[in-house]
Amino acid sequence: MSIRAVRGATQLDVDQADHLLERTAELMREVLRRNGLGADDVISIFLTATPDLRSAFPAAAVRGIGITDVPLMCAQELDIDGAMPRVVRLMAHVETSLPRDEVRHVYLHGTTVLRDDLAGDAR
Template identity: 35%
Template sequence: MFVRGIRGATTVEENTEEAILTATRDLLAAIQEANPTLTPDDLASALFTVTDDLTAAYPARAARQMGWTSVPLMCAREIPVTGSLPLCIRVLLTWNTPLSQKDIKHIYQRNAEILRPDLVQKRSD
């Protein structure tokens, strides 16, 4: 068993509790779908960051709403780099898994796709 990291990010249209929680739930669900062997019991921790313009809710609350009741969760502010993507929620999941790092699927949604275009899942339209 190894400890691996899963990265993800998304954005919201506005600084509201509903927008932050909905976007975070969507992001976590997409991460779980892309990594089907991931279960909350195998997570060592989850670190969420938000840009300075998001103050209406803790994204970790969305994970609790999804039943992640035993996972240690923490929220923090992203470094406010000039010109960085606004209204952005990021997550780093620390996962105990036998998978190799190259088999981990990272998820970038909405406007956050520009952060790591090399990791964005190709969609078939």
């Protein structure tokens, strides 16, 4: 078993709490599903949100899907001119037997442009 980092992002249509929680939960579920992981495989998760997202903490969505006993941290993404708006990003540290080159990073709702080299079969 190795420790690996899995990256991902999703873009919101609007800054509304329910929408932010729904999109963040979807992102976390996809990270788990695409990598064959369960909640017990997660070590920690670092989440960021762009400065235009203020309606809810992304970590609340992760807790809402049952990942309640791992360290989570939220931070604000850098406010760079021209950056994609309304984006939640995550980096999850997980225990997995997958080799590094088989880890599947997840980019949803238009965010593949952020890291198309990592996105794989993102939608």
